[in-house]
Amino acid sequence: MKLPEAFADKMKNILGKEYEAFEAGYDMPRQYGLRVNTLKISTEKFEHIAPFHLTKIPWIENGYYYEEEDAPSRHPYYYAGLYYLQEPSAMTPASRLPVNPGEKVLDLCAAPGGKATELGARLRGEGLLVANDISASRAKALLKNVEVFGIPNSFLINEVPGNISDRFEEFFDKILVDAPCSGEGMFRKEPEVMKAWSEDKPAACARVQKEIILQAAKMLRPGGMLLYSTCTFSPEENEQVIQYLLDNREDFELVPAKGYDGFSEGRPDLAGGNEELKKCVRIWPHKMQGEGHFLALLHKKGDSLNTGAAAVTSAVQDGQQKEEKAVVPASEGLKGAKNITKTDKAVLEEFFCDVYMDIDWSRVEIRKGQVYYVPGALGEQRGVNFLRNGLYLGELKKDRFEPSQSFAMALHKSDYRICLNFPWTDSRVSKYLRGETVTVDDMPIKRQRGWQLICVNGYPLGWGKLVNGLLKNKYLPGWRMR
Template identity: 45%
Template sequence: MNLPEAFVERMKEMLGEEYRAFADSYNKTRLRGLRVNTMKISPEEFERIAPFPVKRVPWVRNGFFYDNDVFPAQHPYYAAGVYYLQEPSAMTPADRLPVEKGDRVLDLCAAPGGKATELAAKLDGTGMLVANDASNSRTRALLRNLELFGTKNVMVTAELPAKLREVFPLYFDKILVDAPCSGEGMFRKAQEVIGTWSPERVEYFASQQRNILENAYEMLVPGGLLMYSTCTFSPDEDEQMISWFLEKYPDMELLDIPAYEGFSPGRPEWADGREDLRKCIRIWPHVMDGEGHFLALLLKRGENASAGSSSARTATDGRMEQEESCLALREEGDGIRNRNAASEERFPAFDDGECFVKSKKLKKKDRKRNGKMPKGMGCGGRAREAAAGNNSLTQEQTAQMKEFLTGSGIPSGSVEKYGEKGYLHQDLPRGAQHLNFLRNGILVGEWKKNRFEPSQQLAMASRPMEAGKALTLRPEDERVEQYLRGESFRLHEGETAAVGWNLICVDDFPLGWAKIAQGQVKNKYLNSWRRS
């Protein structure tokens, strides 16, 4: 592997005698990993039923290695959101951030969703997750990955951190900053990154990281926790960045990260010498079965706040304006801009995980499936009152929708109707309606000709064992692939299923909806998700 000369010289100076082992690691085959969606299956159960050989990632409870000749994305479990393909080291930051049920959590640099999906799984439908990325194109993949995982309590935004800070001051209990970086730790995984590396690239990302951390600090409640991570070896972006942050914000404190024998401590001598930098974690490819990574866990000290829990925000909630409802979904492309396009082209940020789905241009009709924000409907109470008369659910509509909510855990009383669509949304601070967001909560479904049609998002958030009507197929059944291609099919002889809308499942994992009548299964799988 032909590494940049300036990078080699710096690493030799940093590592000394250890450099030879580091350099030799580039000649080894990289390991591949997947992370199990614990909202759908336990790691133990997945290990028992895994359709291909897997081996535990020892430092991540729901992480697994798989062989290089295996293609998990081709298995139906992938389409059911059972797992996310992710480089093993990249699983660590979200795993080591101690999210509790009920927390308000922010993933500030979330695309394509490797860490956001794990944070959502930890919340398990409680609390709130804001998953943000400044890149519009990358946010598309983020949205779909979260939908595949069956999340309900997530807001997906495409905003600069400074804009989020205006809406969410002193708001979040936990924040993950998986910062855009020079990507040195990914040279073995994606050799094309080598050609983009330069000392100027390191300087550029260090500047971006300082800006991101400044805004993250303003959004964290006293007693809240911030996890900072990169996939680079550069001290400018790692120890030196944390040293700068601690000096600028003396109420921030480094915490110990739950240990694993392969973790290496931070190196104070690569920064200003402060000993607490040893609490940071470095993952080295010549020491562990993973690519390069850096982690730092920090506490924002504050009185009347217990560290690491949703109660930490109680001292600051009084400063927030009255919370009101905000519409669940906004039309894709409605006001969303990639304001960093020029910078991204010059210094493209490297993605440390394997994208669960590739970002692709959606079909025109699917780009609009979530609908526009109805005129006058924002987060303000007066707007809600003005629209309430025409957007209330009738008794008949509630009854039509209720049967589809059985397996999702969504109470029918929490669904609000805007136009002809029903949404489960989250309460947000005043001003959130001005954000560029792709989703807040989920689209439950739509009324067409006085009939309710459930959404793909609702399907993924449902649990087949609790859903009223479901057709369960085995992974090897050829009809599973037919369904994923958008084809209709027939029930087998002797096979029975309820007439009408059914949840189509592979084993006990939902794939989407179909409508069954006279033995014919009419495909209702979302167009933009269909396999070619």
């Protein structure tokens, strides 16, 4: 791979004797990675059921290399949200921000959702995930990925950071800023990024990054943690941005991120000589099996928070564990609901008598027939352009309730009484994912008509409606397999 001359000269100055090894790395094949969704399945169980050639990514607890021929994006487990396809180094930032269930977490530059989905999975449905992207088109991709992952406690927004910071000052416990950057670390993975690179791009990106990180600092509560990351080698966008924050906010300090033998220290010599910058992490592709990355973990001085290793876990309640607890229909809670009309309540009770999910009906909102389960930690937010506030449950129509695709993805098999469960090898699974009608007269059926939760090996894919032995396909058209 022929590198831009100005970039090569810059890297020679940064790397010195290591440059030859760095340059040779561009002739090596890229690595392919997937990250297990521990909100739905444990890593141990995933290893047991996945028909792929998996090798553990040593510094990511729920990350795996796979072979290109495995084609995991075509497998039904991908549509069930059991994993996210992500470059191995790009998994690092979310893995090093210590998120605990119940916290309020912001991913400020979140699309397409690789880092946001990991943060949401580790919240385990408790607390709040706010995920933002300034691009409306990219924010739509973010919404889909969050919904596929089954994250119920999200607030997805499409705003500039300044508008968010005005409304969320000192609100968040944890913030991740994966800043837009010149992308130098992605040249091998995405050669088109190299073609778009120019010598003045890092400086232009740095100006934006400095503004973003100051807005993020404003939104972090005292005692909170902020993780800044880029996929570039440029010190203007890395150590120099961190030093800019430290110069402008005396209440911030660098703290060491969870280490790994292949990580390299930050470079104080490239940003004024502050030795604290050694606490930053550089990932070099000639030293690790991944692309280039930079990250820095910062603490906002003040009341301490629980930022222990308990946040990084692959523990998950699988279907059997949940089944032991799921004994009360969700419709029972409707009896005390005061924010739902009598007519809507009757329709919802009919559907939710088959749902065994713990729902706080005081958090259910109905807007123009659309039913949402909003996060309890958010409160009222006006003046913010959002795509989704909480979990979209479905739509109320004259005499019925139609559950949504996102609701199906947030359920476990044991959360709904009427399920049709197919093995992934059954040809009807791909037919269902393509939106086709399928026959199910050979399957054990609890109810001959009405809504069925369609599962693959016990993991929900979406809804179908049974009519005379035929399953009318309700899989969301925009998500269908092509």
